[in-house]
Amino acid sequence: MSRKPxxxxxxxxxxxxxxxxxxxxxxxxxxxxxxLESGEFVDALRHKHDGTLVARDAVWPMLKEFFDNQMxxxxxxxGAVEAMNKLAEVADIVILTNxxxxxxxxxxxxxxxxxxxxxxxxxxxxxxxxxxxxxxxxNPSMTVFVDDLGHQxxxxxxxxxxxxxxxxxxxxLLARNIKPxxxxxxxxxxxxxxxxxxxxxxxSGNPAPLLDxxxxxxxxxxx
Numbered sequence: 001m002s003r004k005p006x007x008x009x010x011x012x013x014x015x016x017x018x019x020x021x022x023x024x025x026x027x028x029x030x031x032x033x034x035x036l037e038s039g040e041f042v043d044a045l046r047h048k049h050d051g052t053l054v055a056r057d058a059v060w061p062m063l064k065e066f067f068d069n070q071m072x073x074x075x076x077x078x079g080a081v082e083a084m085n086k087l088a089e090v091a092d093i094v095i096l097t098n099x100x101x102x103x104x105x106x107x108x109x110x111x112x113x114x115x116x117x118x119x120x121x122x123x124x125x126x127x128x129x130x131x132x133x134x135x136x137x138x139n140p141s142m143t144v145f146v147d148d149l150g151h152q153x154x155x156x157x158x159x160x161x162x163x164x165x166x167x168x169x170x171x172x173l174l175a176r177n178i179k180p181x182x183x184x185x186x187x188x189x190x191x192x193x194x195x196x197x198x199x200x201x202x203x204s205g206n207p208a209p210l211l212d213x214x215x216x217x218x219x220x221x222x223x
Contacts, residue, residue: 079191128159150181
């Protein structure tokens, strides 16, 4: 039997909206304004009563609280459910998400609720090493990776250079301020277009070409 291709997809801002529901929760429950135009996540939160910056060491506990109790606020990115289930007709699909391992079941349940039911793998830090192990386990004919974060494409390029890498930022409020990452083979933010790109790679069956990563990215990227 011929081997199937493999799609490894991120979740937040690729399959599900995250920053917008997080911003709405901060506004209503924490009385904090989240400026999506600021560019730097940890410097984007200010107290509404006086405009002062929220301390950096307070941001991550609030993000943890959001994922502990507010994941139901996250809705599917337009076209993601249809594309993923159509791609599953010809490929194996797994979700590789940067959450602590104890949230894997909640993430899987959250995705099933919107119609995306595939194995979920949790990760912390760069995804390249974990992705390489998943590819080794599945032994696919070829692999496509989709993620919104540029440093994750760099990580995958370092650990599995022949994996096709698609940079996708599915949240329009973020996409317009994020440049295409040079460690990815392409940048597409809309799922109908991404579906065609991924299917083209599946049908070709060819491994991805190795890319020359700029030295400045190599120095500062997370592994």
